[in-house]
Amino acid sequence: MSSSGQEGQEVEWIKGAQGGDREAFGLLVQQHQRRVFSLVFNLVRRPNEVEDLAQEVFIKAYRAIRSYNFKASFAAWISRIAVNHCYDFLRRERSSKVSYYWQISEDAQRAIEAHAGIKEQESLEEQTAARELAGRLLERAPAEDRVILTLREIEGRPIEEIAGILNLNPSTVKVRLHRARKRMLEDLQRWRKRSGHAM
Amino acid sequence: MRCDQVRQTLEESGEAYPAPVLHHLRHCPECAAYEHHWRWVRAGLLALARETAPEPSLGFARRLIRRLEEGFLPMRLVGEFFETAGRRVVYFTLLLATVLLLAIALPSSGPLRGRPARDVSWPQPEIVATRDYPIPPSELPGAGFSLTSESDVSGGQK
Known part of the structure; x- marks a missing residue:
């Protein structure tokens, strides 16, 4: 099936869902479920929570589908719902969690210290260490930093698309990205100074 | 280039940095350290990107x-x-x-409540009498009594 044919069919499904046809919405879910699962997983990084969160995203989308006006693609629209839902989830989770490296448990600190002495990623083990460190830095970052860094660095989305999802100007996205990266590296450096590690 | 510009450029330009950034990095140890750390963290983020998300369960x-x-x-x-x-x-x-x-x-009067009655009263006769220009004798109370002559009044108005 051609791309325009797929788009035409998607428009029919959307119009059907807007008219209350749940079967048509089911076809939309099938079309976009992988994308939503991947986005939710990258934002939250908890495999056990992904299915529940994705289900909530689709329920929210179903309840709001009449407000979809075809200006942006349906994929971008549902991505925005997923990002907002995950952002709320992360913010709620974060309010009950530790925020700074000096508040992390001893075990977690030891895990990071075990990986942070590496100078360059040469072997698979070192790559794993870099991945774990990046994961931990991302986990400790504020929810808004985490969302924007995930969309850009992990999902690899263009600035314009991120701007569309977050409802921001592209220049604002660039500034926020720079600040988020800077804060992440500052967090890393503070930890290094405290633990006396060199990378 | 300023340090902040260099850092923003190297964050956005992947592995191949433009010549001015490379030149700056050779002379600025702080930006060189920033670049080193960023490269390390970005490699970690790329490794995270390679992790596969769980598949939707059947049905x-x-x-x-x-x-x-x-x-x-x-x-x-x-x-x-x-x-x-x-x-x-x-x-x-x-x-x-x-x-x-x-x-x-809020007080019971004022701009939000409208003007009180005492603020809209007419000027009293005593206030009229204190005007700072000469008053013609005909306007003064009391007949046949004059404070100034007619010529003084006309002179004052000139």
Whole structure:
């Protein structure tokens, strides 16, 4: 099936869902479920929570589908719902969690210290260490930093698309990205100074 | 180039940096350290990007539709609804309390309540008598009594 044919069919499904046809919405879910699962997983990084969160995203989308006006693609629209839902989830989770490296448990600190002495990623083990460190830095970052860094660095989305999802100007996205990266590296450096590690 | 510009450029330009950035990095140890750390963290982020997300379980869409037909709402969404509704109730109550406090605290007159009767009264005769220009004798109270002559009055007006 051609791309325009797929788009035409998607428009029919959307119009059907807007008219209350749940079967048509089911076809939309099938079309976009992988994308939503991947986005939710990258934002939250908890495999056990992904299915529940994705289900909530689709329920929210179903309840709001009449407000979809075809200006942006349906994929971008549902991505925005997923990002907002995950952002709320992360913010709620974060309010009950530790925020700074000096508040992390001893075990977690030891895990990071075990990986942070590496100078360059040469072997698979070192790559794993870099991945774990990046994961931990991302986990400790504020929810808004985490969302924007995930969309850009992990999902690899263009600035314009991120701007569309977050409802921001592209220049604002660039500034926020720079600040988020800077804060992440500052967090890393503070930890290094405290633990006396060199990378 | 300024350090901040260099850092922003190297964050956006992948592995191949432009010549001015490379030149700056050779002369600025702080930016060189920043670049080193960023390269390290970015490699970690790229490794995270290679992790595969869990697949939707078999029949995910069908189950979802069945739940929508049953009117099922996950607990987290119910909680979110009450959180939003609760926040609105709190905001409305605060607004109402502010309006009531203002209604009690504001004086019974003033720009918000309209002008009091004493502010719209006409000027009194004594005030008219204190005008700073000469008053013609005909306007003064009391017949046949004059403070100044006619010539003085006309001279003063010139």
